[in-house]
Amino acid sequence: MPRGVLRTANLPQLQNLIKRDPTSYKEEFLQQWNHYNSIRQIFQINPDEQAAHFRELITFISQVAQCYPKETAEFPSHLSTLLLEHYGLLSPDIRHSIVQNLVMLKNKGVITSIELLKTLFPLLPRTTSSTLRSFIRKTILTDIKSANMRSKNHKLNRAVQAMLFGMIERGMDGVVTGDKGKLRNEPRSAGDGTVNSGDEAMWAVVLTKELWKKGVWDDAKPVSIVALGCFHPSAKVQSASLHFFLGSDEEEGDSDEEEDNGPDIKSLEHKREVTKKTRSGDKKMRKSVKEAKKKRKAKGTHSRANFPALQLLNDPQTFAEKLYDMLSKYDARFSLDHKILIMQLLSRVTSAHKLTVLGFYTYVLKYVSYHQLRVPAILACLAQSVHDFTPPDALMPAVRKLAAEFIHPGVGAEVIAAGLNSIREICRRQPWAIEEDLLGDLVEYRKSRDKAVTAAARGLLQLFREVNPGMLKRRERGKTASMGISQGVQPAPFGHAEQAAVDIEGLVLLEDHLKAMREEAGVASGEEDADEDDAEAWNGWDVEEDSSDDSESEGWIDVSSDGEDNIDISDSEDEGGKSKKKDMDVDQSEAKAADPNRLSTLATTKILTPADFALINDLRIKAATKAVEGGGGTAAKRKLASLEAVRKVTASGDNADANAFISEIDILGPRKKAKADYEERIASIAKGREGREKYGSLKGKKNKAAPSSTTNREKARNKPIMMIMGSKGVKGKRKQSLREKQQRLRAHIDKAKKSHH
Structure with a gap:
């Protein structure tokens, strides 16, 4: 065979020669290019015609496209058009080959990442092949992650986020069917290229959640994408979006975690x-x-995010109102589990941003019943949504309904404990939500015989001893609260803060700590040293700004420090007399380091870094520990527990406040030990058998001081039956008369009775 014919027919050999010398083999390439164009036209009419050869030609041109950029300028658009417009007519092998070649062209620099992603995004909801779907998903995530590895690629991120917004918005006009009628949902297309109404939005939410989880995106834009998914007509898209904000784990689609x-x-x-x-x-x-x-x-x-998603919501009040409108409008279409998801997110947004959605407290009343399914989760949502700015008038009907449904002699002890714990959590956030007469009746349950009810009632009593002892009877207030009332200490009315925000809590401790460190090092507090310390403190905590916002920030604004422009941060009014006893207990340790009335000026001379706030938390923990050791009381212990919980949550990478969210365990309270199941009983039996022989006893020779052999009686027990058939004992039993057998049985019965007595 001539050499020229061999080169033309053998595409891998021709590919190798072209990569070595593109100019010399340009005619051979053009011959294959014309052949590709003719087969492409035939392939669009009849995809089954020469499919294998067409796939080989595509791979060949993709390999050498960078050698002839002018001739192959339209080649990537050919592949994209073939995938997007004729997807349903292509065989699985052709689809996978075209996608692989597009990725190859991107890696060779022939096309950009945006051009590749514009083709791959529409394919995710259309493909039915798990292999191709996993490959596309992995390619998208890897490409975006690589582009943002060293610095934020804002151009790519904005383009991708715009595509994700469009994928969700295209289905927003659909009809909300809910998740009760799962059989009525549209079936997924079986490879014809059509897209279900919720599949496209579902993939947009899944990819956004994955990029957030990997730490590639950590600003407000991906949060807005998922927030839009919370109101999508598809219940599956809603559920995935709700789980993102709730921080719960839910697997959607194929996972690509194996490579990490x-x-x-x-x-x-x-x-x-x-x-x-x-x-x-x-x-x-x-x-x-x-x-x-x-x-x-x-x-x-x-994968640690810079900010929690709830704090990055745009217009949280409107977001919460839309959640409530969706909850009340489609109440009959959503299942109970889905409605609880919406309640949980609504309550957490309300609590995090101090919002007021008054209609929610009326809506939830119909679910406040002890025989309601999943009522602990519903009560947790109710208590979670309350904060110090929630009007007490909106909460009083809910508290009265709780007391009437859960706390009466006709229900079990667990129900009463759940009701008391729910009222306690509501009153912890808004002490004015309960009436004085009702509080007096509930506190009487501390005399109950059930441990859970007693603990719940005592917790409610202890709470009001701290926040509003005036609502309790005189004999129930306790010594500390009675002394505070006699000194004129009154709780803050609704809508009033306990004290003005004139300082950062614990900043005095940080100022004294830094001063002590400078004295130990013998370094004067100069401006150059302070600047160097600030630069080092920001290492690892920097957050890159979006390039689109650079025009808005025009640098620092100089503020004059002379004359009338001075900022006076001191407060002539002494707040110490109005502070409550629990604050005084915690601040006893801080008073040892500095005067409680002293205001720190560190915030006016230094920009506090995240490392400084972490150090403040550590110093406050040390001070709270000293307060507990010095007899600070229950308030100091709770303060120490909350600070340690915040430090633990911060160290684990979770951005949520440890005390912000209420769980079902907080509502149920301490419960009796449940009956052990089969696995627990088997584990207990196995633990009891440790250290002993199988079916053996520790009595006998093992407990003797001197070791000895087994007795003849023990040896006789282990003898085979045929060895003892001729013994006197066996023969004597066989020859016994009926009278002798009766006497022997009577003697055995008498001996057994004596042993029992």
Whole structure:
């Protein structure tokens, strides 16, 4: 065969030659290019005609496209058009090959990431192949993550976020069917290229959640995308969006976490046990374990978001009102589980932003009943939505309904405890939500015989001893509260703050700590040293700004410090006499370091970094620990517990406040130990058998001081039956008369009775 014919027919060989010398083999390439154009026209009419050869031509041109950029300028658009317009007519092999070649063209720099993603995004809801869907999803996430590795690629992020917004908005005009009629939902298309109304929006939410989880996107724009998904007509899209804000785990679609998790340590250890032990195997095992731990640690550090999603919501009041409108409008179409999801998000947004949605407290009343399914979760939502700016008039009907439904002699102790705990959590956030007569009746349940009811009633009593002891009877106020009332201490009325915000709590401790550190180091507090310390303190805490907002920030504004422009942060009014006893207990330790009435000037001379706030929290924990050790009381203990919880949550990477959210456990309270199931009983039996022989007793020779052999009686028990058939004892039993058998049985019965007495 001539060499020229061989080059033309053998595409891999021709591909290799073209990459070495594109100019010399341009005619051969143009011949294949014309051949590709003719087959492409035939393929659009009849996709089954020469499908294998067409796939080979596509791969060949993709490999050498960078060598002839002018001739192949339209080639990427050919592939995109073929996928998007004729997707239903293509075979699975052709689809996968075209997608792979488009990714190759992007890697070679022939097309940009935006052009690639514009083709891949519409394919996700259309494809029915799990392999192709996983490949497309992995490609999208990897491409966006790589583009934002060193710095934020704002151009790509804005383009991708605009596409995701469009994917959700296109289905917003649909009819809300709810999740009760799951069989009425539109079935997924079986490969014809059509898209279900919720599939496109679902993938937009899934990809946004994944990029947020990986730490690629951490600003308000992805939060707005998922917030829009909360009001999508598809209940599945709503559920995925709600779970994002609630922070709960829900798996959607195919997972691509395998590449980040690394090797499975348990499987490697098992493989090492069953295979031959060698030094090289041990070395590989240690290397794999080290690599897996490193990847897991890097993944956990990288996926930490800068700000919680709830705090980045745009116009949270409108968002909360839309949630309530959707909840009340489609109450009959949503299942109870879905409505509870909406209630949970509504309550958390209301609590986080101090919002007021008065209609929610009327809506939830119909679910406040002890026989209602999942009532602990509903009560947790009710208590979660309350804050110090919630009007007490809107809460009093709910509290009265709680007392009437849950707290009366006709229900069980667990129901009464749940009702008392719910009222306590509501009153903890708004002490004026309960009437004085009702409070007196509820406090009497502290004399109950049930432990859970007693604990709940005592918790309610202790709460009002701290926040509003005047509502309690005189004998129930306690010593500390009675002394406070006699000194004129009164709770703040509704809508009033306890004290003006004139300082940052714990800032005095930080100022004294920094001063002590300078004295130890012997360094004067100069401006240059302070600037260097500030620069070092911001390492690892910097947040990059969006380039689109650069025009709005025009630098620092100089403020004059002379004359009338001075900012006076001091307060001549002494707030100490009006502070409550619990604040005085906690501040006793801080008073040892500085005067409680002293205001720190550190915030006016230094920009506080996140590291400074972390140090403030540590110093407050130390001060609270000293207050507890010095007899600070229950208020100091609760203060210490809350500070430690905040530090634990911050160290774990979770942005939520530990005390902000209420769980069902808080409503149910301490409960009696439930009956153990089969697995727990088996585990208990196995634990009791540890350290002893099977079916053996520890009595006998094992407890003797000197070891001895077994007795003849013990040996006789273990003898085979045929060895003792001829013994006197067995023969004597066989020859016994009826009278002798009766006497022997009577003697046995008498002996057994004596042993029992």
